[in-house]
Amino acid sequence: MNGQKEEKLKFLLARIPPGFLVDSAWMTKHGISRSSTHDYLRRHWLEPLSRGVYRRPLSLTGHPDAARDWTIPVLSAQQIMGYDLHVGGLTALALGGHVHYLPLGSRETVYLYSERPPSWLTKLPLTARLFIRNTRLFNDASLGVDNTDVNLSADSNLALSPWQWPLKASSAERAILEALDELPDNESFHTLDTIFESLANLRPRRLTALLKSCRKVQVKRLFFVFADKHAHAWRKHIHPSEVDLGSGDRAFYKGGKLHPIYRITVPPEFLPQLPEAADGP
Structure with a gap:
């Protein structure tokens, strides 16, 4: 040589x-x-x-599935090759500890966001299904995208390598809006409802900025439907009047009922609960 x-x-x-x-x-x-x-x-x-x-x-003795894990290819694309790519939606929420189960018999679904992803990424023989989404949900494509502080060395696959890099991923505030954009075709209301229940520590200022930057009226209306239902402490600091919620009714969910406040069709259980009538004399 x-x-x-x-x-x-x-x-x-x-x-x-x-x-x-x-x-x-x-x-x-x-x-x-x-x-x-x-x-x-x-x-x-x-x-x-x-x-x-x-x-x-890399020696994979005793770790046969490590070669098919999605994390190292994504880190490689981000940190070595410089592709503008981030993990988002339900995958980012799972990294933050907000998703605790995988449907029985299902492969892990990984949501990635990029305008110009590497064409080879979805062709790799991985254990997960990679879904590539564009970043056009927001006017500011980078708003709410952070380097995670997830302890990647705790991952049994990444623990094989002495190198540790931060994973570029959506914050919980951005990820929940990205996840709402998957309703109803790719994710379920039940899944999002369970996740919303765990989102007690979202940051109102960042949420407001992301809602103002969000381009889809239906995503913003759905956010407030879930936020009102769960009524976390941060909800009182988010003001719908500061967000463009559009006008007119939205027939979003087939067979759903029109929400009386946010004017979008949702499953009946997501309508506001009416106060019970007082008993008569």
Whole structure:
């Protein structure tokens, strides 16, 4: 191996932790030729994962499912290759401890948000189903997207690697609005109702900013339907008059009832509870 190839190999090994991925676009950007890539594959410094996608090998003895976990490919796309991509919706809420179950017999569903995601990501043989969504729900595409403080080293798959990076994900305030946007076709009212019950510590200022930035009237109206139903302490600091809720009735849920305040059809159990009539004399 000549000196230039050796330097490129040192660069590659310094930038890619064991188990993490790069694609051919990243290799080209950093001046790693196709012939060098073939040499790295032949010498087992890299292994092919999909067309144009390579992984630095990692011993998976005793952890056969680690190679099919979604977290390391997403971290690779975010932190190594620089794709503008974040985890959101129910997946971000699950990372924050607000989703506690997976339907029996179901594969994990992972919601990712990006305008230009890597085309190979959804083609990887992973244990989860990856759903890619655009970021156009909000006028400000980055509002409420944070580096998580989730302890990723506690994940048995990531614990195989000594490298730990923050996962770029929606805050709970943004994630709940992203999740509401999946109603009713991809998520259920029951699931969102259970999650709302756990959202006692949302930040009113951030919620208000996100509601003002949200482009979908039905998402904003649904938010207030759930928020009123659960009446967490933060609800009294969120004022519908500051948010554009549009005009007119919205026939959103087939077979539902029109909410008398927010004028959107929802399952009957989400209508306000009328006070019980006092007993007569």
